[in-house]
Amino acid sequence: MALPGLRGTDHIGFTVPDLDVADDFFVRVLGCEFVYSLGPFAREKGEWMQNHLGVHARTVMRRLNFYRCGNGSNFEVFEYEAADGQAPQPRNSDIGGHHLAFYVDDFDAALDYLHAEGLTILGDPTASSSASLGQRWVYFLSPWGMQFELVSYPDGKAYEKDARVLLWHP
Structure with missing residues (x-):
């Protein structure tokens, strides 16, 4: 049900x-x-x-x-x-931990913009593998420390070729 x-x-x-x-x-x-x-x-x-x-x-x-x-x-x-x-803001590893991911068409332009805004970027961009092959992502922090993610996969992800259900994509 x-x-x-x-x-x-x-x-x-x-x-x-x-x-x-x-x-x-x-x-x-x-x-x-x-x-x-x-x-x-x-x-x-x-x-x-x-x-x-x-x-x-x-x-x-x-x-x-x-x-x-x-x-x-x-x-x-x-x-x-x-x-x-x-309570303090939860980390991703805490119960209730979370992040919000924003899909962008041009990952590099969006990342450059976040840098220009002075936001904290966590690590270098990651190129996903396995079922998520084709995706790039990076976490960044809001001014109050909340975790956000920048993500893009303009040519889709590998899982899509055999998937019965597709994840939402703009």
């Missing part, structure tokens, strides 16, 4: 320490489009925040912004004032 009516990913939500810094990064640096903002939200009484969002009952969600980035999923970006403190 599968989730009835599943069409795809509507949005990816994540929390940043400063929504103004994140807005500059998403709009000016990456070229995403700001769509709308909500907040603040807080509950003086009751357990709504805990029951609905899994956070401390007195946490304040200061603001959230929605962004549209190219042809991919939407982003819902939060800034919270956590009533019980905030």
